[in-house]
Amino acid sequence: MNVSRRAFLSRASLGVALAGAAAVVPGLSAVLKLPAPSTAAPRLPLNAEPLVAHVRDLASGEVSLMVGTDHVVLRDANLAARLYGAVFAPQSKER
Amino acid sequence: MSSHREAPAIAKDPVADSTDLYAFVSPDAPNTVTLIANYIPLEGPDGGPNFFEFGDDVLYAIYIDNDGDARPNVTYRFRFQTKIKNPNTFLYNTGPISAINSASWNRPQFYSVTRVANGAETVLGEHIACPPCNVGPRSTPSYAALAQSAIHNLSGSHGKVFAGQRQEGFYVDLGSIFDLGALRPFQNLHLLPLPAVPGVNGTKHLNVHSIALQVPIADLTRDGSSRFSDAADPKAVIGVWTAAYRRKAIIRGDGDDVESGPWIQVSRLGNPLFNEVIVPMSKKDRWNELPPTSDSTFVQYVQHPELAKLLPVLYPGVFPNLAAATGSRDDLVAILLTGIPSGIISGFQNFTGTTLADMLRLNMAIVPSSSPNILGLVGGDAAGFPNGRRVADDVVTIELRAIAGVTYPLVNPGFTPDGAAGLIYDIQDPATNTPPVSYLSSFPYLNHPESGFDVPS
Numbered sequence: 001m002n003v004s005r006r007a008f009l010s011r012a013s014l015g016v017a018l019a020g021a022a023a024v025v026p027g028l029s030a031v032l033k034l035p036a037p038s039t040a041a042p043r044l045p046l047n048a049e050p051l052v053a054h055v056r057d058l059a060s061g062e063v064s065l066m067v068g069t070d071h072v073v074l075r076d077a078n079l080a081a082r083l084y085g086a087v088f089a090p091q092s093k094e095r
Numbered sequence: 096m097s098s099h100r101e102a103p104a105i106a107k108d109p110v111a112d113s114t115d116l117y118a119f120v121s122p123d124a125p126n127t128v129t130l131i132a133n134y135i136p137l138e139g140p141d142g143g144p145n146f147f148e149f150g151d152d153v154l155y156a157i158y159i160d161n162d163g164d165a166r167p168n169v170t171y172r173f174r175f176q177t178k179i180k181n182p183n184t185f186l187y188n189t190g191p192i193s194a195i196n197s198a199s200w201n202r203p204q205f206y207s208v209t210r211v212a213n214g215a216e217t218v219l220g221e222h223i224a225c226p227p228c229n230v231g232p233r234s235t236p237s238y239a240a241l242a243q244s245a246i247h248n249l250s251g252s253h254g255k256v257f258a259g260q261r262q263e264g265f266y267v268d269l270g271s272i273f274d275l276g277a278l279r280p281f282q283n284l285h286l287l288p289l290p291a292v293p294g295v296n297g298t299k300h301l302n303v304h305s306i307a308l309q310v311p312i313a314d315l316t317r318d319g320s321s322r323f324s325d326a327a328d329p330k331a332v333i334g335v336w337t338a339a340y341r342r343k344a345i346i347r348g349d350g351d352d353v354e355s356g357p358w359i360q361v362s363r364l365g366n367p368l369f370n371e372v373i374v375p376m377s378k379k380d381r382w383n384e385l386p387p388t389s390d391s392t393f394v395q396y397v398q399h400p401e402l403a404k405l406l407p408v409l410y411p412g413v414f415p416n417l418a419a420a421t422g423s424r425d426d427l428v429a430i431l432l433t434g435i436p437s438g439i440i441s442g443f444q445n446f447t448g449t450t451l452a453d454m455l456r457l458n459m460a461i462v463p464s465s466s467p468n469i470l471g472l473v474g475g476d477a478a479g480f481p482n483g484r485r486v487a488d489d490v491v492t493i494e495l496r497a498i499a500g501v502t503y504p505l506v507n508p509g510f511t512p513d514g515a516a517g518l519i520y521d522i523q524d525p526a527t528n529t530p531p532v533s534y535l536s537s538f539p540y541l542n543h544p545e546s547g548f549d550v551p552s
Binding site for chain 2: 049050051052054064066067068069
């Protein structure tokens with residue numbers, strides 16, 4: 001597999017983020033044992049409006065996503081964990 | 096007050112706070128109904144430099160139910176957009192605003208009107224101009240002409256619209272009524288007595304922002320009927336309420352707020368004083384979030400209103416019959432939640448069915464009164480509240496008297512109202528039939544706003 005340096009660093013960062021999150025978020029380790037999300041690439045709009053994500057409950061993986069007046073509620077523990085992980089990752093200093 | 100700052104959460108969000116709702120057959124155009132939804136309570140006329148305006152980030156709506164299920168059959172939606180002509184001045188106006196499109200008005204506001212019926216949305220108007228606030232004689236000379244130019248016809252013969260500042264038309268002795276239920280003219284009889292004095296209109300010299308429509312009756316009825324000859328015709332009755340919405344999420348900062356998600360209801364109003372006086376404080380915010388179809392969960396507060404229990408305590412010995420009454424106040428349930436069925440009041444009904452919902456119910460078959468009584472139906476004038484609501488109706492006195500028991504015999508013939516129940520009033524004796532506010536004789540009926548220069552707070 002031909003992996004670019006940028007892609008490699010990106011995946012490495014995600015790994016660090018998830019590991020960091022598992023260390024600081026209670027119950028997250030159990031969450032991370034859940035199946036990985038689908039990797040099918042969705043069709044994305046060219047001029048996307050801002051997306052707001054709201055992790056209502058990390059333990060259940062309930063995530064609210066809002067774009068425009070659309071609102072979907074997902075139960076995706078992996079996504080919830082990745083979002084938390086991004087916040088608690090060491091490089092996430094802008095708070 | 097009617098619904099001004101009536102719940103803890105919306106009291107902190109005045110731009111989305113519905114204050115009063117009116118619905119009546121237009122006295123000077125009886126083939127139409129006038130609908131007025133007021134927002135932004137207690138505007139001090141001298142509110143510069145940032146004078147009051149509708150919220151660009153708020154969705155305002157007026158709903159019509161014409162088949163009795165408390166769900167909207169016709170909806171009017173309003174969205175506002177504010178412009179800044181000169182970004183380099185702090186001034187609301189840089190000279191006299193002599194016309195509604197004056198270049199001197201630095202912060203004009205515009206709006207769109209959308210009608211939703213039968214699943215179809217129709218834009219009835221876009222980029223419609225509001226009038227400016229009434230700043231004073233230098234800034235807004237000839238205010239009446241300015242306001243007149245802000246009355247616009249809607250497309251497709253769907254009536255006309257006005258949205259802008261108006262003088263507060265609702266009157267109440269605000270300082271007294273919330274001082275432990277005191278009525279100044281009768282406060283010598285209060286548990287904590289003071290000498291009786293005339294009432295005071297606490298909303299005098301204040302303004303409000305009105306969204307007013309005057310639409311053909313045929314636009315509101317379930318079958319397109321434009322007139323009714325029989326007051327008993329159920330198709331003649333509509334239920335009306337207003338609501339305001341904000342987006343579910345807002346991200347502040349970075350120079351420009353980002354809003355996202357669906358519209359969430361933050362304010363609702365049908366009958367005056369329902370959420371204010373009937374619903375307990377712990378549930379008021381929740382009530383504002385709910386549709387009228389949820390109002391059955393609040394029926395116990397109508398059947399056994401707290402105020403009916405308080406009156407005999409606050410006025411010892413004045414309401415002995417009310418104190419002894421323990422039954423369900425089904426008269427209030429009818430007035431507020433179902434409408435009054437046929438057979439209760441001769442020649443009148445505004446019953447929408449058994450669905451319990453706080454809606455302002457208007458029987459459009461009742462022609463406008465040539466000599467209106469501000470006590471409406473309890474004053475023998477079936478064209479007034481609670482048959483819809485006209486701008487001058489003394490709804491505080493009407494509801495005070497109803498809760499005190501004057502309407503209880505309609506459903507409980509064995510009950511005799513206390514003598515005081517038919518005599519109490521809030522500001523001035525309604526027998527004079529003279530409201531303490533003046534109004535216009537034509538659309539939008541609510542008077543021109545007080546000017547900031549002439550009436551400083």
